[in-house]
Amino acid sequence: MTAQPDNNHSGGDDNKKVVTRLMFIVIGMFAFGFALVPIYDVFCDITGLNGKTQGQVSFSEQPKVDMTREVHIQFVASLNESMPWEFHPMTKTVTVHPGESMKIEYLARNMTDHAIIGNAVPSVAPGLAAPYFQKTECFCFTEQKLEAGEEKRMPVVFVVDPELPEDVETLTLSYTFFIKPGSETITTSALHP
Amino acid sequence: MSAVIEEHHDHHDHKPTGIGRWLFSTNHKDIGTMYLWFSFLMFFIGGTLALVIRAELFEPGLQFVEPEFFNQMTTLHGLIMVFGVIMPAFVGLANWMVPMMIGAPDMALPRMNNWSFWLLPGAFGILIASLIMSIMGMGSAPNFGWTFYAPLSTTYGPASTDYFIFSVHLMGISSIMGSINIIATIMNMRAPGMTYMKMPIFVWTWFITAYLLIAVMPVLAGAVTMMLTDRNFGTSFFNAAGGGDPVMFQHIFWFFGHPEVYIMILPSFGIISEIVPTFARKKIFGYSSMVYATASIAFLSFIVWAHHMFTTGMPVAGELFFMYATMLIAVPTGVKVFNWVSTMWKGSMTFETPMLFAIAFIFLFTIGGFTGLMLCITPADFQYHDTYFVVAHFHYVLVTGAAFGIMAGVYFWLPKWTGNMYDETLGKWHFWTSVISVNVLFFPMHFVGLAGMPRRIPDYSLQFAEFNAMASVGAFAFGFCQLIFLYNVIKTARGKTSVKATGQVWEGAHGLEWTLPSPAPFHSFTTPPQVK
Ligand code: HEM
Ligand SMILES: [Cu+2]
Numbered sequence: 001m002t003a004q005p006d007n008n009h010s011g012g013d014d015n016k017k018v019v020t021r022l023m024f025i026v027i028g029m030f031a032f033g034f035a036l037v038p039i040y041d042v043f044c045d046i047t048g049l050n051g052k053t054q055g056q057v058s059f060s061e062q063p064k065v066d067m068t069r070e071v072h073i074q075f076v077a078s079l080n081e082s083m084p085w086e087f088h089p090m091t092k093t094v095t096v097h098p099g100e101s102m103k104i105e106y107l108a109r110n111m112t113d114h115a116i117i118g119n120a121v122p123s124v125a126p127g128l129a130a131p132y133f134q135k136t137e138c139f140c141f142t143e144q145k146l147e148a149g150e151e152k153r154m155p156v157v158f159v160v161d162p163e164l165p166e167d168v169e170t171l172t173l174s175y176t177f178f179i180k181p182g183s184e185t186i187t188t189s190a191l192h193p
Numbered sequence: 194m195s196a197v198i199e200e201h202h203d204h205h206d207h208k209p210t211g212i213g214r215w216l217f218s219t220n221h222k223d224i225g226t227m228y229l230w231f232s233f234l235m236f237f238i239g240g241t242l243a244l245v246i247r248a249e250l251f252e253p254g255l256q257f258v259e260p261e262f263f264n265q266m267t268t269l270h271g272l273i274m275v276f277g278v279i280m281p282a283f284v285g286l287a288n289w290m291v292p293m294m295i296g297a298p299d300m301a302l303p304r305m306n307n308w309s310f311w312l313l314p315g316a317f318g319i320l321i322a323s324l325i326m327s328i329m330g331m332g333s334a335p336n337f338g339w340t341f342y343a344p345l346s347t348t349y350g351p352a353s354t355d356y357f358i359f360s361v362h363l364m365g366i367s368s369i370m371g372s373i374n375i376i377a378t379i380m381n382m383r384a385p386g387m388t389y390m391k392m393p394i395f396v397w398t399w400f401i402t403a404y405l406l407i408a409v410m411p412v413l414a415g416a417v418t419m420m421l422t423d424r425n426f427g428t429s430f431f432n433a434a435g436g437g438d439p440v441m442f443q444h445i446f447w448f449f450g451h452p453e454v455y456i457m458i459l460p461s462f463g464i465i466s467e468i469v470p471t472f473a474r475k476k477i478f479g480y481s482s483m484v485y486a487t488a489s490i491a492f493l494s495f496i497v498w499a500h501h502m503f504t505t506g507m508p509v510a511g512e513l514f515f516m517y518a519t520m521l522i523a524v525p526t527g528v529k530v531f532n533w534v535s536t537m538w539k540g541s542m543t544f545e546t547p548m549l550f551a552i553a554f555i556f557l558f559t560i561g562g563f564t565g566l567m568l569c570i571t572p573a574d575f576q577y578h579d580t581y582f583v584v585a586h587f588h589y590v591l592v593t594g595a596a597f598g599i600m601a602g603v604y605f606w607l608p609k610w611t612g613n614m615y616d617e618t619l620g621k622w623h624f625w626t627s628v629i630s631v632n633v634l635f636f637p638m639h640f641v642g643l644a645g646m647p648r649r650i651p652d653y654s655l656q657f658a659e660f661n662a663m664a665s666v667g668a669f670a671f672g673f674c675q676l677i678f679l680y681n682v683i684k685t686a687r688g689k690t691s692v693k694a695t696g697q698v699w700e701g702a703h704g705l706e707w708t709l710p711s712p713a714p715f716h717s718f719t720t721p722p723q724v725k
Binding site: 037176178180 | 302369372377381410427429432433434
């Protein structure tokens with residue numbers, strides 16, 4: 001430090017203290033911005049907001065099937081605009097009893113001349129019913145790789161929780177296929193060096 | 194007083210000269226002046242972009258610019274006005290006035306002060322460079338609106354988005370350093386006897402604003418950092434393909450964004466709270482309620498952000514919570530408005546230019562507050578959201594609120610800064626032309642908004658034509674009136690007005706800053722005054 005005249009009535013030490021404390025707030029809030037990401041996911045998980053379905057569910061004992069009730073399940077498929085696949089459900093709707101395990105299939109075909117890795121993002125409407133839609137097997141749990149021109153049937157096995165609120169009679173399960181970020185450039189260059 | 198202090202005193206009053214005086218300045222007044230001129234320059238640049246928008250919207254159909262360019266205009270207009278005009282002007286006023294109001298010689302951290310100013314020309318140089326490149330046909334400038342929602346700004350953003358990100362980082366660092374400095378000054382440099390509850394309201398509002406800035410600017414920095422890594426380093430914070438979520442962007446942005454709108458109004462509340470008592474020749478009504486109201490507005494501003502997101506598909510409980518929390522803010526805001534009106538009640542008022550702007554502020558800001566209340570009613574917002582009604586709302590609170598507050602403050606303190614009285618006739622011309630044209634500009638936007646005209650669109654259907662033509666006429670009138678302001682400020686600063694200002698300047702002025710001579714000496718209080 002040069003011999004700067006001390007402008008401060010109460011000395012530079014106080015300034016250091018204030019600056020240090022405030023820097024803690026600054027760093028803390030920067031970290032908080034990033035912490036919002038997991039907080040957001042946890043929050044959506046707990047509340048079932050956002051239509052996000054849960055990951056894989058496995059039952060130790062099969063839930064009781066509620067034969068008195070029927071729920072209609074509709075299946076929807078869409079592609080992110082940059083995804084050059086064909087993708088649709090083999091069955092458009094099914095009717096199930098809550099607690100009953102059901103298997104349906106989607107079909108995907110890679111229309112290009114190179115391999116592409118895709119990620120399917122599921123979502124359930126109405127969003128608040130999402131936690132009651134439980135998948136025991138799904139192609140969305142892992143990445144899907146299709147070679148050039150390859151066609152693949154992809155199964156989904158699910159159970160509707162018997163706890164599903166009474167007023168829900170129809171659930172829509174929708175998948176959107178995205179190209180795995182960065183994967184296309186890698187596979188293309190691998191194929192055509 | 195010891196001899197040592199005398200020596201320093203001599204040294205102090207010797208102003209550095211030439212360009213070095215500004216480049217290396219650590220003086221709160223010089224830095225304040227630079228902030229204010231910077232803001233003024235940005236005001237005209239941002240204003241020019243707004244006039245491009247209004248020229249295009251004068252008639253339905255596409256006249257002057259391509260839709261892509263139109264989007265760049267709305268984006269840069271918003272960014273420049275928010276981060277380049279309102280915020281630097283407030284920091285400039287704080288630099289000038291806070292040390293003088295609390296009886297300090299300078300800011301607590303003068304060298305950091307220099308840094309926080311000089312980052313700004315860099316930040317805006319980068320941003321404006323991207324616009325110049327766009328005009329020269331070298332790729333688009335940022336075009337996703339000042340709210341830069343993902344994935345518009347991540348997956349689909351132009352190459353210049355990375356310029357934008359760097360620029361926002363610099364602005365953030367600048368504001369954080371400025372705020373730390375203001376807090377340190379207020380906490381450590383008050384004159385003996387100046388307790389917290391004796392501080393002028395302007396100092397109080399800035400104290401609270403600085404905390405808001407420190408709390409939310411890092412969150413903004415985090416958001417743009419996530420954008421940066423999403424765009425360039427393969428992360429997927431906001432990219433659904435990689436498991437991210439674009440709606441989360443909106444939560445993070447508005448967690449910053451709503452406190453930010455209060456950052457842009459609280460210092461103006463402070464300025465108005467200085468001006469109204471001066472020209473009503475009465476003490477401010479309800480000093481402590483003013484302080485508590487400011488603090489509660491600041492606190493509430495953290496829990497209302499999702500009122501910008503009512504249409505994103507929140508659950509009903511969330512919609513209700515954010516609706517009621519937002520309505521609650523109207524209570525402390527109302528307290529302030531009533532206090533200003535009560536201060537004027539039975540005062541012996543005179544209507545010099547600062548007071549005229551202050552009164553217009555109270556009236557027109559309140560209109561903006563009311564439209565805010567309309568917007569926060571969730572079911573109604575489904576109709577109003579993303580229409581011109583929102584544009585009308587935030588221009589009433591920001592132009593006739595924040596910006597009128599700044600103009601009032603400039604007229605109020607200019608004689609103290611320069612030692613010369615500004616030209617009152619020109620001031621009155623500036624006021625009346627501004628206040629009329631600004632309403633011609635923004636009031637019709639309420640109507641087209643309620644009728645369903647979307648915002649950020651370069652074309653519109655025929656039934657909106659008349660009101661849009663009106664707004665465009667108002668816009669050009671308002672823009673050109675500001676040249677009167679510029680001329681008046683330059684004339685005063687160069688001493689070309691006939692009247693010299695006294696130390697007290699205004700008959701009803703009270704407070705430490707008015708005990709200094711005009712123009713205020715280079716270093717404010719070298720010996721601390723005693724406050725009783
Ligand atoms: C009584 C106080 C206020 C209330 C209740 C209120 C409410 C709202 C609501 C509900 C919206 C969202 C409208 C929509 O997008 O559909 C909004 C937008 C906005 N408000 Fe306010 N507001 C208030 C005061 C202010 C103040 C003081 C400012 C700034 C000085 C401000 C600046 C803005 C801005 C900039 C936007 C638009 C953001 C954008 O989408 O670009 N508001 N306000
Ligand atoms: Cu808000």
